[in-house]
Amino acid sequence: EGQLVESGGALVQPGGSLRLSCRGSGFTFLSFDFHWVRQVAGKDLEWVSAIGTTGDTYYSDAVKGRFTVSRENAKDSMYLQMSNLRPGDTGVYYCAKGEYYGSGSHYYLWGQGTLVTVSS
């Protein structure tokens, strides 16, 4: 079944940068795609980004050009480098294990979430 644990959330000023991490355990990390999904205003779920097993990457229009997703299979980890942050990026960021390959998937396994707050 496994587990995902996010870290790196913080309070950051508009225009700032932040790197989120997601570490997996209990499954073969390199065999799966992984996604970032955020929850804004405590309610709306919004897909952010995904990375495939071969390193192919996908982004929503809202973050394209500002966020970069990467993975390090040797450390069972995925990262989200966020730059030029805006107040609208505020939310809880979840990592999730993709059950289908590619940019579209449902998710059995989610992390507990990490809070990103963009405010001056």
Next chain:
Amino acid sequence: EIVLTQSPGTLSLSPGERATLSCSPSQTVNNKYLAWYQQKPGQAPRLLIYDVSRRATGIPDRFSGGGSGTDFTLTISSVEPEDFGVYFCQYYGVSVTFGPGTKVEMK
């Protein structure tokens, strides 16, 4: 981009009642890529149904999903106290999008 609309916004029910939640894509969905999640405060979403009607592992059979095109439903045949929370539908074709959620609360 497909936009998902969920109705009703809030459903007030007593334990034992039947719940019917609706999810309507803005365009006809010609594949099976629709899922339902339950979320409780402070927790990540929990997968209930995927591929329109397939129940996720460990999900009780009182939960069922169905529909096609622009009309999908999640049905809880007899609501239990632990079923109260917010329910989201998700489309995961080429891209991923979520509906705004239906809150199921105790009457």
